[in-house]
Amino acid sequence: xxxxxxxxIFQKRLKKFVTDQKKTKKYNFDxxxxxxxIKKSSLSKYLNDEAESGxxxxxxxxKYFRISTDYLLGLSDVQSFQKETVRKEPEKxxxxxSIINLKPYSDDVEKGCLNIKSAAIKIKNAxxxxxxx
Numbered sequence: 752x753x754x755x756x757x758x759x760i761f762q763k764r765l766k767k768f769v770t771d772q773k774k775t776k777k778y779n780f781d782x783x784x785x786x787x788x789i790k791k792s793s794l795s796k797y798l799n800d801e802a803e804s805g806x807x808x809x810x811x812x813x814k815y816f817r818i819s820t821d822y823l824l825g826l827s828d829v830q831s832f833q834k835e836t837v838r839k840e841p842e843k844x845x846x847x848x849s850i851i852n853l854k855p856y857s858d859d860v861e862k863g864c865l866n867i868k869s870a871a872i873k874i875k876n877a878x879x880x881x882x883x884x
Contacts, residue, residue, distance in 0.1 A: 780795065819831070
């Protein structure tokens with residue numbers, strides 16, 4: 752038994768989300784633990800206050816239920832992520848698309864932009880062609 756205030760709160764809050772998931776989606780422990788990416792025995796131990804979750808499993812659980820780790824640990828009463836706190840994957844930028852979508856800032860550079868855009872399209876297509884054959 753871990754029996755600390757934090758683990759009791761974690762257990763209670765986790766149990767609520769697991770129970771809701773079982774009711775709404777008709778999922779069992781095997782499915783829930785599999786989708787979270789943790790062992791069924793670990794999930795059971797967390798729910799029965801027989802073990803404390805490590806950081807990695809805590810994050811997996813929070814991501815699965817789309818709730819904050821602070822909420823799970825009783826550090827916050829706000830369940831969901833705040834938009835500004837959710838870390839997004841960096842956007843993959845294709846340099847050719849950036850050039851192709853280039854907007855001239857004056858009429859003087861418009862012709863140069865068109866030449867650059869044309870060249871970028873040709874290079875992009877040539878690269879696609881080389882890697883698809």
